[in-house]
Structure formats: structure tokens, C-alpha cells
Amino acid sequence: MIPGSFSYHRPSSVQETVGLLAKLGDDGRALAGGHSLIPMMKLRLAEPANLVDLAGIADLKGIRTDGNDIVIGAMTTQHDLIGSDLLGTKIPLLRETSLQIADPQVRYFGTLGGNVANGDPGNDMPAVMLCLGATYHATGKGGERRLAAREFYQGAYFTALEAGDVLTAVRIPVPPAGHGSAYEKLKRKIGDYATAAAAVVLTMSGGKVSTCSIGLTNVAETPLWAEEAAKILTGSTLDAATVKKAVAAAEAITAPASDARGPAHYRTKMAGVMLTRALARAKSKARG
Numbered sequence: 001m002i003p004g005s006f007s008y009h010r011p012s013s014v015q016e017t018v019g020l021l022a023k024l025g026d027d028g029r030a031l032a033g034g035h036s037l038i039p040m041m042k043l044r045l046a047e048p049a050n051l052v053d054l055a056g057i058a059d060l061k062g063i064r065t066d067g068n069d070i071v072i073g074a075m076t077t078q079h080d081l082i083g084s085d086l087l088g089t090k091i092p093l094l095r096e097t098s099l100q101i102a103d104p105q106v107r108y109f110g111t112l113g114g115n116v117a118n119g120d121p122g123n124d125m126p127a128v129m130l131c132l133g134a135t136y137h138a139t140g141k142g143g144e145r146r147l148a149a150r151e152f153y154q155g156a157y158f159t160a161l162e163a164g165d166v167l168t169a170v171r172i173p174v175p176p177a178g179h180g181s182a183y184e185k186l187k188r189k190i191g192d193y194a195t196a197a198a199a200v201v202l203t204m205s206g207g208k209v210s211t212c213s214i215g216l217t218n219v220a221e222t223p224l225w226a227e228e229a230a231k232i233l234t235g236s237t238l239d240a241a242t243v244k245k246a247v248a249a250a251e252a253i254t255a256p257a258s259d260a261r262g263p264a265h266y267r268t269k270m271a272g273v274m275l276t277r278a279l280a281r282a283k284s285k286a287r288g
């Protein structure tokens with residue numbers, strides 16, 4: 001339970017961080033809120049010789065509007081997301097999801113950037129980012145790149161980030177006014193990771209679904225974007241038969257591990273139950 005020894009660095013700009021990480025190579029690792037990385041270090045599953053703390057970089061914090069997008073600095077904490085009136089009005093799904101992550105103590109430290117960069121399929125924010133069509137801003141040796149969240153996750157703990165990249169911000173297109181959204185998460189107890197969870201954003205017009213997007217958490221090595229299921233629902237009234245068909249399509253793309261949270265088949269079925277609940281709640285909130 002005691003991490004190996006390491007050197008601590010506290011740069012004050014993104015450029016300084018990128019330079020440091022380039023110099024340190026495989027021996028350096030970015031530190032954000034530390035609430036995934038430090039436990040891994042205590043278990044000796046991660047043994048970085050150098051931690052490069054991002055906490056002193058003011059540019060990485062904050063929530064701002066940019067045209068039709070909201071841009072959230074990577075070091076913005078889950079607690080900050082919950083407290084943001086802008087997000088509460090424009091993208092309430094983020095507040096709802098943040099409130100289901102761990103407990104207040106973790107949320108005071110855990111950052112949005114750390115949650116999406118970590119690559120742990122149990123993290124809640126990645127599936128929500130797939131659902132919302134978010135883009136990640138990353139800066140590395142070659143300058144700044146923009147990476148679609150839907151193409152970012154490659155395997156458990158493998159992402160499109162390259163060695164030495166710093167994820168600086170998350171850009172989210174604001175869903176249309178009147179949209180409905182929900183995040184349904186099954187967990188064994190408060191503070192647990194999801195047995196299965198589903199995020200939904202939809203719009204309705206004349207009682208029918210005009211647009212729909214679905215993300216699934218912790219039922220595969222990566223978060224899942226359930227594109228086919230959303231297509232099935234589009235144009236429907238969310239009647240029981242169509243929902244059943246869409247849920248079957250979503251379940252079909254899952255490949256969870258059997259673990260302490262239950263056997264694979266159970267977790268797949270729970271993803272379907274979470275999706276059914278999220279669809280009903282999103283519909284109840286949508287106008288049109």
C-alpha cells in the first residue's frame with residue numbers, strides 16, 4: 001500500500017509540461033487529481049519514476065462557451081462540474097453523471113481530464129463523452145491535436161494519446177434546447193464503479209424521436225457508442241417493441257468481463273435494463 005519512490009515536478013504551463021514529459025520519456029507520468037493513478041501506484045501496478053503535477057497550470061481549469069460548444073479545462077474537477085450553472089442549464093447530463101461518481105471526497109480531486117484520459121472502462125465520463133460527441137484537445141511534441149472521443153478508446157487503458165501528450169480540454173457540442181438526457185448506473189454500493197451504465201441524449205418532435213445517442217459504461221474493454229440501437233429508435237415514439245429491439249442491439253455490442261460485479265451475461269442484461277430506464281427518463285425530460 002506504499003508507492004515506490006518518485007520525483008515530483010510542478011510545471012506552470014502546458015508548454016513546460018510537454019517539454020518535461022518529452023525529456024522524461026517513459027519515466028514521466030502526468031498527475032491530475034491522483035484518484036486513479038495514486039491507488040495504482042500504491043498497488044505497484046504503476047511505478048512512474050517522475051510525476052508531473054498539472055495542478056499548477058491555471059490554463060487547464062475552467063468552463064467556457066465557444067460558439068455552440070462548451071469547452072471544459074482538463075483540470076476541472078467533478079465537483080466543479082456539479083456546481084456549474086452553465087452546465088446545469090446547457091448539458092445537465094454532466095452534472096447527473098458527476099453526482100454518480102464515487103463520493104464527494106473523490107469528486108473534489110478527480111478531474112474531467114483524468115477521468116477521460118485514464119482509459120479505465122469503469123470510468124463514467126468516457127461513455128457520456130461518446131454519447132455527447134465530444135472532442136478532446138491534446139498537446140504534445142508536435143503541437144495541438146483534436147481527437148474525437150468516439151475514436152479515442154482503443155482498449156483497456158489504451159487511448160489515442162501518445163507518450164508525452166497532455167490532454168488540455170474537452171469540447172462538447174451543446175445538445176439542442178429541449179433535449180432530454182439521462183445517465184442510469186447500476187452499482188453495488190455508493191462509491192462503486194458501474195456494474196453497467198447507460199447514457200442517453202435525445203430530441204423529440206411531434207412525439208417521435210428526431211435524434212438519439214447512446215453510450216454504455218463498463219460492459220466492454222472500452223466505453224461503447226451504441227450507434228445501431230440509436231438508429232433503431234430514431235423516428236419511433238419509443239414504444240415498447242422498438243425499445244426492446246434497440247436494447248437487443250445495444251446488448252449485442254457488449255463484451256463485459258465476468259468479475260466481482262457479476263457474470264458477463266448478467267452485466268450485459270443490466271446494460272439493457274439501464275438503457276431502458278435511461279430512455280424513459282430522457283423522454284420524460286424532452287420537449288416536443
Ligand SMILES: Cc1cc2nc3c(=O)[nH]c(=O)nc-3n(C[C@H](O)[C@H](O)[C@H](O)COP(=O)(O)OP(=O)(O)OC[C@H]3O[C@@H](n4cnc5c(N)ncnc54)[C@H](O)[C@@H]3O)c2cc1C
Pocket residue numbers: 029030031032033034035036037038039054074075100101102103106109110111112113114115117118122123124125161165166167168191192193194
Ligand atoms: C474510491 C474511489 C471510487 C471511484 N469511483 C469512480 C466511479 O464510480 N466512476 C468513475 O468514473 N471514477 C471513479 N473513481 C476514479 C476517479 O473519478 C478519478 O479521479 C478519475 O478516474 C481520474 O481522474 P484524476 O484527475 O484523479 O486523474 P489521475 O488519477 O491523476 O490520472 C489518471 C490517469 O490519467 C492520466 N492523466 C490525467 N490527467 C491527464 C491529462 N490532462 N493529460 C494526459 N494524461 C492525464 C494520468 O497520467 C493517469 O494515467 C473512483 C476513485 C476512487 C479512489
